[in-house]
Amino acid sequence: MFFPWGYVLGGTLRIIIAVGTLMLFLEKTRKNLIRKEFQYQRLTENAVDVIYYYQLLPEEKIEYINPSVLAVTGYSPEDYYADNKLIFTLIHPDDHSLLDDFINNLPHSIEVPLTIRLVNKDKTTLWLEQKCVPIYDEKNRLVALEGIIRDITHRKKLEQMTSLFDRMSMVGSMAATVAHEIRNPMTTVRGYLQFLGNKEKYQTDKEKFELMIAELDRANSIICEYLALSHEKMVNLQKCSLNSIIEALFPLIQADANASQIGASIELSVIPELLLDENEIRQLLLNLVRNGIEAMPAGGNLIIRTALSESKVVLSISDQGSGIPSQVLEHLGTPFFTTKATGTGLGLPICYQIAHRHNASIKIDTSEQGTTFFVYFSQPTP
Numbered sequence: 593m594f595f596p597w598g599y600v601l602g603g604t605l606r607i608i609i610a611v612g613t614l615m616l617f618l619e620k621t622r623k624n625l626i627r628k629e630f631q632y633q634r635l636t637e638n639a640v641d642v643i644y645y646y647q648l649l650p651e652e653k654i655e656y657i658n659p660s661v662l663a664v665t666g667y668s669p670e671d672y673y674a675d676n677k678l679i680f681t682l683i684h685p686d687d688h689s690l691l692d693d694f695i696n697n698l699p700h701s702i703e704v705p706l707t708i709r710l711v712n713k714d715k716t717t718l719w720l721e722q723k724c725v726p727i728y729d730e731k732n733r734l735v736a737l738e739g740i741i742r743d744i745t746h747r748k749k750l751e752q753m754t755s756l757f758d759r760m761s762m763v764g765s766m767a768a769t770v771a772h773e774i775r776n777p778m779t780t781v782r783g784y785l786q787f788l789g790n791k792e793k794y795q796t797d798k799e800k801f802e803l804m805i806a807e808l809d810r811a812n813s814i815i816c817e818y819l820a821l822s823h824e825k826m827v828n829l830q831k832c833s834l835n836s837i838i839e840a841l842f843p844l845i846q847a848d849a850n851a852s853q854i855g856a857s858i859e860l861s862v863i864p865e866l867l868l869d870e871n872e873i874r875q876l877l878l879n880l881v882r883n884g885i886e887a888m889p890a891g892g893n894l895i896i897r898t899a900l901s902e903s904k905v906v907l908s909i910s911d912q913g914s915g916i917p918s919q920v921l922e923h924l925g926t927p928f929f930t931t932k933a934t935g936t937g938l939g940l941p942i943c944y945q946i947a948h949r950h951n952a953s954i955k956i957d958t959s960e961q962g963t964t965f966f967v968y969f970s971q972p973t974p
Contacts, residue, residue: 666713887913
């Protein structure tokens, strides 16, 4: 009787040990899974890109979207859970057809990233790139999309600036090629008009001669604007004071402003000297000032400021106009794009090219209360 009970007891102990070992293993596995789940959740919640899970069947709705969507669109995940159609209302009006094509051609459309514009809560237009993978059920039906949405606005702006500089350089190179051949006959014609206009028998037509000379001068100024777009244009960079350039130009700026019944003032801070081409900076400043004056037909104040911001010297020109519409803002700086009846569309492209030659950048802040152009200059190395 002893031996059977011994076997039973030994077997029971082995079962208890096996169960205990299994329970320890399962508990360890459970903790590992919890830890991994927490890590993945933290990774998803803290990701800069927007991560989402969009259910298509049995009904269309956002199952999950991470908190990054708040920084990108201005709306929280809870807003999207409450309104499944919210994301569609934010799509830029010109890009609705792109989104419709993407939806109508699922799942084939997901093979290529979708690049689309979105207007966020504060009415800023953003460029977004969306990539996703399809989720199928056991019946091979497309039931959901998992994806990532990335803000590529900065990349798009860099691409646009690169394209802009390429176009400006091309126009400038063409202008440099033909300018000499055009200017020579123009100079000859202008000289003869001045000569003939001073003769006694043409005094009754003096106004006509002056008009012809003025038109030739206008044509010559347009040629100069074309030449200013040339990337290869030589610049004479010397250490000088941006404040001094502004102060020297201010009487001319004030006269232009007064003629348009606009107030002009300057607020200059203590800033270090910069490597500048004085003639080009004068042209940049005058172009931006005249744009500001023209933006205030009903009057207002124009303010020119300089400031030191971290490692950058900042020149800003502020007006009190009605702001720049978003559809115009997207094309600012494009050669020949103008909203003026008599404009050439070269003023701002020249400013961008001058800034580029000075290793500076231009940024624009606009609203219904006015527009400010910021030019950021790098300080010279000691």
